[in-house]
Structure formats: structure tokens, C-alpha cells
Amino acid sequence: MSEDHDSEPTVWALTVQEQPIGPPLAEAFIEVGRRWHGELLTHALESGFLLAAGEAPQSTAMVVMRGPLVERLLFVGGRQSWEPVPKPAASPEWRTAARERGEVLVVVVPPGTCLVDEDDPDDEDPQNEATGLVRSIGEACDDGVVLHGTAALALV
Numbered sequence: 001m002s003e004d005h006d007s008e009p010t011v012w013a014l015t016v017q018e019q020p021i022g023p024p025l026a027e028a029f030i031e032v033g034r035r036w037h038g039e040l041l042t043h044a045l046e047s048g049f050l051l052a053a054g055e056a057p058q059s060t061a062m063v064v065m066r067g068p069l070v071e072r073l074l075f076v077g078g079r080q081s082w083e084p085v086p087k088p089a090a091s092p093e094w095r096t097a098a099r100e101r102g103e104v105l106v107v108v109v110p111p112g113t114c115l116v117d118e119d120d121p122d123d124e125d126p127q128n129e130a131t132g133l134v135r136s137i138g139e140a141c142d143d144g145v146v147l148h149g150t151a152a153l154a155l156v
Helices: 034-046 092-101 126-142
Strands: 011-017 025-031 058-066 069-075 080-082 103-109 147-155
Touching (some): 011 092, 025 069, 025 092, 034 069, 034 080, 034 103, 058 103, 092 147
Parallel strands (some): 025 103, 058 147
Antiparallel strands (some): 058 069, 069 080, 103 147
């Protein structure tokens, strides 16, 4: 599924979360427009995602990377593909965390979650971005509409 530029945008936010034990965790937050949200939820659930509470379950999903770019997210054993346009570039820290674990925590959030600060989309202060992201995700989790699961990492 490639994004249609005439529709609502798909937003990918790639973050790294330090862990008390072991390597950091690469996270991919995905927000699609209302038109595609139901289909994305269906694919995530069919791949083993659950409501975001507690530990994320292992899923059959796969994050496919080509160099620093996220090429696609595969669901349902590779039968469903979600391709971001434009392809998000992952930081060296994110790529290292994903490679060390061999997986990515994928979080599917509902439309309107605001993964980027709409007041200042060019704000490059990581602390501001992280604070806004945590607030938006927390509100969506409180509403019980966030799914999560771990996806294998594939480098092509």
C-alpha cells in the first residue's frame, strides 16, 4: 500500500528507547489517515499485534530497510505491504538498535495522534519531539486504540 498524495498523509516516527538491560530498542510509530486506518489495523491484528499494554507480542510483521531508509512494513507473513512515501530515513542510532536486536517495536496509532508537532514540523530539538510524541501516544493509549508488536528486521 503506497501512500496516495491526494489523501491524508502517512506519518512514521522512528525513535530509540534506552532499556534497563540490553541494547536500546528501535521503535517505529505509524499513523495513517482515516481512509486506510481500518485496513492497517486488520493487517496488524492478523500479524499478531495486540492493544498496547505491557510487553509487545512477537508478530509475523517485518520492517524492510534499504540502507538508512525504511522501504516497507510487511504484515500477514509478507502478504500485505505498507510502503511509506516518502521513505523515512532512520538515524544511525536507530539502525544500530534495530540491528543489535534484530527487531523493531512497531506501534500503530489512530489518525489524529499528531506524531509530529503541527505547530512546528521543522523543530529539530529531539527533546521537544520526544516530549510531544510521548504525550500524544499516551493520550491515544488511554483511549485504548493503539496496537503494538515486534517486527523482524530485514536488510536488503
